[in-house]
Amino acid sequence: MKKIFKFMPILFLVTFSVNAQEGAEAGKAIFNNRCASCHAVGKKLVGPDLKDVDQRHNQEWIVNFVRHSQQVIKSGDKAAVTLFEEYNKTLMPDHLDLTAADIDHILNFIKEESVKVANAPSSPIVPDRYKPYKGESSLWHQILYLDLPGNHTPVTKNDTQFWFVLTVIFIVIVSVFYAVVKVNQFVDKLDKNNPPSNQ
Ligand code: HEC
Known part of the structure; x- marks a missing residue:
């Protein structure tokens, strides 16, 4: 019995990370179906680049905005109004059928993608023969x-x-x-x- 308690934190961590991963998988599917026509991670399309969007707004704001952006804008929310103006009053469609859990999954996917984009090699790609060379050009x-x-x-x-x-x-x-x-x-x-x- 005691041994099981020892393993509890590990079990918890494993379950948690598996959940996040599954969430990201589900989020990816929703994102590709419902958001990818206007959004990407690491690039601005019709809508803003969603890289690190979770660091720009809190979860509640994002859930509200994704479900009914116009309502948030009309409520006078400063961040929402500014974005709307910045994007020339382009309407982001409502997604009332998406639950807070769905949107959480989308955010998990966006977080994963943001890390990938941040770690991607920056261009121009340096040829292999060049790699041993470091420092100033003599x-x-x-x-x-x-x-x-x-x-x-x-x-x-x-x-x-x-x-x-x-x-x-x-x-x-x-x-x-x-x-x-x-x-x-x-x-x-x-x-x-x-x-x-x-x-
Ligand atoms: C028809 C195009 C379109 C679709 C589809 C769309 N969006 Fe948007 N989105 C926008 C535009 C345009 C904005 C900028 C604000 C505005 O104009 O309302 C925006 C803004 C956002 C923001 C705020 C971004 C920031 O940088 O603060 C989030 C978050 C967001 N969208 C998430 C989503 C998600 C998640 C989906 C899919 C479920 C989605 N959007 C689908 C066009 C779209």
């Missing part, structure tokens, strides 16, 4: 990694503009070199044909 590093801008986004073979400019510079250098050699040969020839008179 000239040596910039040459070695063709990171000519020095901003950790090295030149790739797709940067046609870069390769075009490099080719033009190469052609100009070769042409100048060629011209210098030719002029030298010409001057030599002139010298041979007209030796200085004092010799």
